[in-house]
Amino acid sequence: MINKSYTKTGRKCRVTFKLPKESVGSAEAIHVLGDFNGWARGATVLERRKNGSFSVTASLDSGGDYRFRYLVDGATWVSDGQADGLVPNRFGDLDSVVTTRLES
Secondary structure: OEEEEEOOOOOEEEEEEEEOHHHHOOOOOEEEEEHHHOOOOOOOEEEEOOOOOEEEEEEEEOOOEEEEEEEEOOOEEEOOOOOOEEEEOOOOOEEEEEEOOOOO
16 A cells, blocks of 8 residues: 655655555565665665554655565565556566656
8 A cells, every 4th residue: 555645845755655464464574675766675664563564654756657566575576456556577577656746
């Protein structure tokens, strides 16, 4: 699940990436990798919440589309079915897409 809020100037979009407990099972560590962090492992770590879900908020430039995926326990790639879109990647799977364009 993704939630978005924009700064007053509209130049930045605060994107909260969240995975509910039901979708991550007994996961120990989850990272979100994408265009916005150079697909770097460990760059953006989701924190475990008291209810068992995982989430993190990232500040992204407005006006773009960013591909991303979750990496669960360093081994399993997961797409976000509630993202703004899904697009094929070069590995034969789907990347999630978050759009940071302001709606008019």
